[in-house]
Amino acid sequence: MNKTEKDEIIKVINSELKNFIAVPLDKEIKKIVANSNSQTRGELIKLIKNSLESVYKLLWQKREFWKNDIK
Numbered sequence: 001m002n003k004t005e006k007d008e009i010i011k012v013i014n015s016e017l018k019n020f021i022a023v024p025l026d027k028e029i030k031k032i033v034a035n036s037n038s039q040t041r042g043e044l045i046k047l048i049k050n051s052l053e054s055v056y057k058l059l060w061q062k063r064e065f066w067k068n069d070i071k
Helices: 002-022 022-034 039-061 063-069
Strands: none
Touching: 002 022, 022 039, 039 063
16 A cells, blocks of 8 residues: 555545444434433533532622622
8 A cells, every 4th residue: 555545545535434423423413412311411410510510609608709709
């Protein structure tokens, strides 16, 4: 296999990966997340919950600043 053949194979693989990522992968992720028993959905919910909790804690810690220092 020479360099030209390798380059052509790499182009085909990259093109197919881009096509797969564009639509089918999105559809597969949507199916997984839509399933209420999936581990992916559980992890997403946990991530969102932890993020909101962190924001709330930060705002609570800075509450005196928000009350007194902003005018």
